[in-house]
Amino acid sequence: xxxxxxxxxxxxxxxxxxxxxxxxxxxxxxxxxxxxxxxxxxxxxxxxxxxxxxxxxxxxxxxxxxxxxxxxxxxxxxxxxxxxxxxxxxxxxxxxxxxxxxxxxxxxxxxxxxxxxxxxxxxxxxxxxxxxxxxxxxxxxxxxxxxxxxx
Numbered sequence: 001x002x003x004x005x006x007x008x009x010x011x012x013x014x015x016x017x018x019x020x021x022x023x024x025x026x027x028x029x030x031x032x033x034x035x036x037x038x039x040x041x042x043x044x045x046x047x048x049x050x051x052x053x054x055x056x057x058x059x060x061x062x063x064x065x066x067x068x069x070x071x072x073x074x075x076x077x078x079x080x081x082x083x084x085x086x087x088x089x090x091x092x093x094x095x096x097x098x099x100x101x102x103x104x105x106x107x108x109x110x111x112x113x114x115x116x117x118x119x120x121x122x123x124x125x126x127x128x129x130x131x132x133x134x135x136x137x138x139x140x141x142x143x144x145x146x147x148x149x150x151x
Contacts, residue, residue, distance in 0.1 A: 031063040040119050041075035041091030043104035049125035050107035055091045056119020056137030058101050075103050084110040105131035115141035
């Protein structure tokens with residue numbers, strides 16, 4: 001059964017029962033099952049460096065009390081790197097109820113090679129290591145590999 005068929009979000013951010021709606025037989029009117037997908041903002045790539053990591057992702061189903069207000073935060077993308085010394089910025093976290101997806105790690109730069117930790121870790125500029133990913137949300141960033149293209 002899809003929760004979308006019997007609840008909606010109001011402008012206040014509260015889930016409310018649509019007018020004229022009757023709860024399905026056997027459903028507790030105080031709690032409704034909700035499927036969620038929470039995705040955080042991705043990290044930015046480093047200047048002449050590694051790529052930014054993807055934002056963390058959480059998915060599942062839980063019982064949502066309909067009488068409670070919930071804030072929803074959508075994480076933005078990481079800030080771009082402005083110089084050889086700066087890594088790419090980490091993405092912003094996204095939050096729904098008790099679930100927080102971690103923003104992706106920023107990529108390493110030419111002089112600060114290590115990728116940052118995040119939902120998925122940022123990639124590195126050679127010879128640095130990639131950033132760590134958050135367990136259950138993403139993967140580690142790749143280590144930098146010299147290709148001979150940039151001195």
